[in-house]
Amino acid sequence: MSGRSVPSRQINIVLRGPEPPAAPLAEAEIQPAAKRTPSEGPLSDIFKELEQMIGLDNVKELVHEIYALLQISRFRADAGLVHNSHVYHMIFKGSPGTGKTTVARLMGRMFHAMGVLSKGHFIEVERADLVGEYIGHTALKTRELMKKAMGGILFIDEAYSLARGGDKDFGKEAIDCLVKGMEDKKNEFILILAGYPDEMEQFLATNPGLPSRFPIQVDFEDYSIDQLIQITEHMAKEREYVLLPSAVSKLKQHLAEEKAASWRSFSNARYVRNVLEKSMRHQAVRLLSQYTSAPSKQELMAIRPEDLKLK
Structure with missing residues (x-):
């Protein structure tokens, strides 16, 4: 047996204090997120x-x-919670x-x-x-x-x-x-x-x-004038019609007057739907009287100010 000594190993012990308690669930920071809606x-x-x-x-x-x-x-039901x-x-x-x-x-x-x-x-x-x-x-x-x-x-x-x-x-x-x-x-x-x-x-x-x-x-809430114009243009687009800018201006002025005069009985989107459908009838009469053959696609789609025969 040799006389060589075996070097001792130094063991470092690090003493740590108790783990800090986890933050209560209610105090956890929640990052704002966009609303989730179904994707399909x-x-x-x-x-x-x-x-x-x-x-x-x-x-x-x-x-x-x-x-x-x-x-x-x-x-909650899947997690076994009261629902x-x-x-x-x-x-x-x-x-x-x-x-x-x-x-x-x-x-x-x-x-x-x-x-x-x-x-x-x-x-x-x-x-x-x-x-x-x-x-x-x-x-x-x-x-x-x-x-x-x-x-x-x-x-x-x-x-x-x-x-x-x-x-x-x-x-x-x-x-x-x-x-x-x-x-x-x-x-x-x-x-x-x-x-x-x-x-x-x-x-x-x-x-x-x-x-x-x-x-x-x-x-x-009642619709604003601008919202009523948006609704009218959306309805017209669904029917493949387009209100010309001059027709939109005329309608906007009429809606302001109509809402002020009959605010209690004004029927909002129902009112502009009736106005649009009436203008389509007037447009049809105008086109038949103006053209001896089929009008162009643009003319068939266009609602002009004269088609808006308002009160």
Whole structure:
């Protein structure tokens, strides 16, 4: 055995303090991100239609919120977390022609695509469809319509008309029947009541139980002049017509006068649609009188100021 010594190994021990506690989840920094929407399938088509609609920013925000809630509810279910169902009965408040019916139809399709509604069909009714002629008839008619709406949307326009007849009117019976049905079948169909803002507020005040049963209330603002021009040009493009700049100027001036004179009854997009279709008829008469043979493609498409025969 040799007399060589074996060198000792030096072991360095580093003492560390306890790991700092992780930041609470609620305090974690969240980076802002763009809104996520479906990239394909029926939902993608629905969101494309929504984004193409002029204005309606608060409505678009609501649809995004509902979509996000439903999507996260799916993730919560997959993670074994509580995922309670929500009530989606709604009040739409706004003037005629502001997109209430169009949005209601779109929501029916979205809820169907997300699995909330089994069918997603759309049933539009008014007072005459609900109110009967004798005691008991109204409840029968109302229950029948709710039955038809199961799995879809029941849309009642000018819903405040149900409360106009007073306590002895059969409209009150329809309201009571709707209140019971929307509570008993709250997850089987969605009820949307629509009408003018002031009248809808008065209507909700007629029954203490009504406001709490409609957790979603949406205001549909009147369109501005510029938005109405955009809507008109979009409608014309769909029909393969073009409003010449001079026609646009004439229409813009007319809309400003019309809105100022009849703001209470102005029908927004419905009004400009009627104006456009009337101008198409006038254009057809003008072209037939000007040309003995087929006009050019450009002339067939052009809406001129003289075609806008306004009041």
